[in-house]
Amino acid sequence: MAEAAKSRAEAAPALPTWPDEIYRVLKDAGIRQVAMVPDAGHSRLIRSFEADPETRVVTLTTEEEGVAMLAGAWLGGERGVLLLQSSGVGNCINMLSLPVICHMPLLMIVTMRGDWGEFNPWQIPMGQGTRPSLEAMGVIVNKVDEPDLVASTVQGAANLAFNTWKPVAVLVGQRVLGAKNFKELARK
Amino acid sequence: MSNPNALLHRRDVVNELLRDRADLLVIAGLGAPNWDVSAAGDHPNNFPLWGAMGAASMIGLGLALAQPKRKVLVITGDGEMLMNIGSLATIAVEAPKNLTIAVLDNERFGETGMQKTPTASGVDLAAIATACGIRTSRIVRTMAEVTELRDLAHEGRGTVFAQIKINPEALVFVMPPADGVILTTRFRQSVLGDEALYN
Ligand SMILES: Cc1ncc(C[n+]2csc(CCOP(=O)(O)OP(=O)(O)O)c2C)c(N)n1
Numbered sequence: 001m002a003e004a005a006k007s008r009a010e011a012a013p014a015l016p017t018w019p020d021e022i023y024r025v026l027k028d029a030g031i032r033q034v035a036m037v038p039d040a041g042h043s044r045l046i047r048s049f050e051a052d053p054e055t056r057v058v059t060l061t062t063e064e065e066g067v068a069m070l071a072g073a074w075l076g077g078e079r080g081v082l083l084l085q086s087s088g089v090g091n092c093i094n095m096l097s098l099p100v101i102c103h104m105p106l107l108m109i110v111t112m113r114g115d116w117g118e119f120n121p122w123q124i125p126m127g128q129g130t131r132p133s134l135e136a137m138g139v140i141v142n143k144v145d146e147p148d149l150v151a152s153t154v155q156g157a158a159n160l161a162f163n164t165w166k167p168v169a170v171l172v173g174q175r176v177l178g179a180k181n182f183k184e185l186a187r188k
Numbered sequence: 189m190s191n192p193n194a195l196l197h198r199r200d201v202v203n204e205l206l207r208d209r210a211d212l213l214v215i216a217g218l219g220a221p222n223w224d225v226s227a228a229g230d231h232p233n234n235f236p237l238w239g240a241m242g243a244a245s246m247i248g249l250g251l252a253l254a255q256p257k258r259k260v261l262v263i264t265g266d267g268e269m270l271m272n273i274g275s276l277a278t279i280a281v282e283a284p285k286n287l288t289i290a291v292l293d294n295e296r297f298g299e300t301g302m303q304k305t306p307t308a309s310g311v312d313l314a315a316i317a318t319a320c321g322i323r324t325s326r327i328v329r330t331m332a333e334v335t336e337l338r339d340l341a342h343e344g345r346g347t348v349f350a351q352i353k354i355n356p357e358a359l360v361f362v363m364p365p366a367d368g369v370i371l372t373t374r375f376r377q378s379v380l381g382d383e384a385l386y387n
Contacts, residue, residue: 033253056253058282061274068243068272072215072250075235075372076258077380080250098240098247102368162387 018176019044021151022109026081029158031055031107033073033080035066041111041177042083063088064095067106074104079162082108086115086130086171087123096137099167106167107158108139116145117179134169145173195355196331198292202263203228204334205290205341212341213251213379217244217264219299220359221292225263227362232378235371236364242272245279245289252284255379259286261341266293266307266351273316279347280321288341288348289317294356302356317349325349 023045034049034057036042049055060066066082073080084092089110099106113120114127134141140160144153154170161168202224206214209231216225216236221244225234237243248262269291279287295308307313317325328334328350340348365371376384 033250056282058249058253058278061277062272064242065246065272065275065278068240068246068275069250071243072247072252073254074250075247075375075379076213076251076254077376077384078250078254095240095243098237098243098368101239102372104372 016044016147016176018147018150020048022154023048025151025155025158027052027054029107029155029162030079031081031158032078033058033070034083035060035069035080036083037061037063037066037085037088039083039085039088039111039113040180041085041172042109045109046083063091067092067095067098070106071098071102071104079105080107082106084108084110086110086112087126089130089134089169090126093133093137096134096139096167100138103165104167105161105165106139107161108167108169109154110169110171111177112171112173116174117181118174119179119181119183130171137167139167139169141169141171143171143173145175147176150176195353196329196334197357198224198294198354199227199359200331201292201334201352201354204331205261205263205338207338209233210342211258213255213258213260215244215247215251215260215262215264217241217262217268219265219268220294221263221265221268223359223361223363224292226364227359230364232374234364235375238366238368241268242275244268245272245275248287248289249275249279249282249284252287253282256284256286258379259342259344260284260288262287262289264289264291265298266291266295266305266313267297269313270306270311273313276317276320276322276349280317283321283347285346286344288337289350290337290341291349291351292354293351294354296356298356298358302358307351313351314349317351322347322349326351328352 070080114123222236244264
């Protein structure tokens, strides 16, 4: 029995620790409102926030709602974070005018698709367009491709956003998330 | 003599909604609703939008959640509301008690040349809000109902949605400051106190 449990533990890949690390970083940054359209890469972080009575997790119908909601939060003195997949960045573009022109902080954590090891061709256009379209709108972009650097990247982005009233996006690369291959899954 | 079937005038509606506004916090959608709110009197507790079409209702939600003791009134147009109609689902689920959304429905995109919006063909925004789960949701056609709506907004006993049928008239623009930094900073200073200037 013990042997079997041991070999199972060895076989299972170690759970990534960065979602728990950025949960702590975001709590320390005073985050109260969490706006999101889910992505698999954010599921662990979302569960942490849902279990936390101090944070309000709001499920959006489109990511641009979150940009507006967090502007309202800032007007009312609360800090928030927007969790989204790279494809959702495309849904936000015109709404980003709001934090940009009003000098409001906005912290976005974007899990990438169409980036490294992607199998789904439909993720490529927006995945490749994520950074340039954010930058075209005046959002500061920090990309992270190393699991060990995710927490410090988010911490720096939160400081930048809330201390200098800027929209800042952290792009979490597929190297960190691990690229899924649905074709392999379909064969199994 | 007033005709009971005549459409309401938008500035009368907004003046009544903002009568004795006390510490009401007001978000105004871009275009004519912004000018209407400004015509009722520029105020630091107004956040009038000059762009970001579709933002008004969700700014209202974020603000209402951040300031649960204050009452938040969103005044916007039918076109602006339709651009983010999904937000009614989001807001219905969160159900903030202190949020009222008043849509000035002239059945037109007024600002851009009075083109018809879907409400001109019968799209019922109040029914959409009801179907999303906002129970206090209604179409408003009389000034007496506008007064009731004003009172509901001050009571803060649940999320309220109203689609107010108004005359498609084009009125003189009355503009608030256009600088988003001024609008943001004076709002935060008014709501949060001088500390807002230091963080
Ligand atoms: C994303 C976007 N699309 C189009 C416009 C152009 N535009 C400005 S105001 C407006 C219409 C607003 O209509 P409504 O909210 O019904 O207000 P009304 O002026 O009719 O009261 C439009 C389409 C815009 N500013 N932003």
